[in-house]
Amino acid sequence: MAWTAPMTFVANSPLTAAQLNTHLRDNFLETAPAKATEQGGYFVTDTAHRIVERVGRRQTISTEEATTSTSYDDLATQGPTVTVQTGELALALWSCEMRSSNSEPTTCRVTVDVTGDTTIAGDDIRALTNSTGAAGRHQSTHAVFFDDLNPGENTWTMKYRTSSGEATFQRRRLIVLPY
Incomplete structure (x- = not known):
C-alpha cells in the first residue's frame, strides 16, 4: 500500500465509502504509528510518500x-x-x-x-x-x-x-x- 494525496473535498458533495477508505483509512495505515512493529524501530523513506520501519x-x-x-x-x-x-x-x-x-x-x-x-x-x-x-x-x-x-x-x-x-x-x- 502507498500513501495517496488526499482528494479535495467539495461542499455538499456526498463522500463514498471508497473515498473515505482511500483518503482517510488507507493513509492512516501509512503512518509511523500504524507501521511500528518492533520496539526500538525507526522509520526511513523508501520511495516518495512511503516509509518503512528499520531496526x-x-x-x-x-x-x-x-x-x-x-x-x-x-x-x-x-x-x-x-x-x-x-x-x-x-x-x-x-x-x-x-x-x-x-x-x-x-x-x-x-x-x-x-x-x-x-x-x-x-x-x-x-x-x-x-x-x-x-x-x-x-x-x-x-x-x-x-x-x-x-x-x-x-x-x-x-x-x-x-x-x-x-x-x-x-x-x-x-x-x-x-x-
Missing part, C-alpha cells in the same frame, strides 16, 4: 582470540555477525581491543564482509587499523557509511588479520543501523 542490531563477543592470518579471516569464534533488512544505505560501527604478541610493531586490522542481497568483501579501505607492539593494547571504534547496498536482507560479519606474527582481539562489537 538496528548489535552483537558482542568478549572472548580473547588470536590469528596469524595475513588475509582477512574468522577467529575461532566467528563474528560478531549482524543481519538486518536494509535499503541502499546502512551505518556500521565496529570496535575491538587489539594487541600484537610481537616485540616489533604489528598492524592489526578489523573489517567487515557484507553478504546476503549484497556482497562486499572486507578490505583495508574500510578497516579499523591499529599498529601496536606486544606491550600495547588498544581499544578502537570505527564507523563506515555503506551507500552501495542492494535492498533486502544483508549480513555483516567482522573479519581479522595481522601484518605479521600473531594479533589478539577481544571485546569485539558490531552495530548496524540500516536505512
Whole structure:
C-alpha cells in the first residue's frame, strides 16, 4: 500500500465509502504509528510518500582470540555477525581491543564482509587499523557509511588479520543501523 494525496473535498458533495477508505483509512495505515512493529524501530523513506520501519542490531563477543592470518579471516569464534533488512544505505560501527604478541610493531586490522542481497568483501579501505607492539593494547571504534547496498536482507560479519606474527582481539562489537 502507498500513501495517496488526499482528494479535495467539495461542499455538499456526498463522500463514498471508497473515498473515505482511500483518503482517510488507507493513509492512516501509512503512518509511523500504524507501521511500528518492533520496539526500538525507526522509520526511513523508501520511495516518495512511503516509509518503512528499520531496526538496528548489535552483537558482542568478549572472548580473547588470536590469528596469524595475513588475509582477512574468522577467529575461532566467528563474528560478531549482524543481519538486518536494509535499503541502499546502512551505518556500521565496529570496535575491538587489539594487541600484537610481537616485540616489533604489528598492524592489526578489523573489517567487515557484507553478504546476503549484497556482497562486499572486507578490505583495508574500510578497516579499523591499529599498529601496536606486544606491550600495547588498544581499544578502537570505527564507523563506515555503506551507500552501495542492494535492498533486502544483508549480513555483516567482522573479519581479522595481522601484518605479521600473531594479533589478539577481544571485546569485539558490531552495530548496524540500516536505512
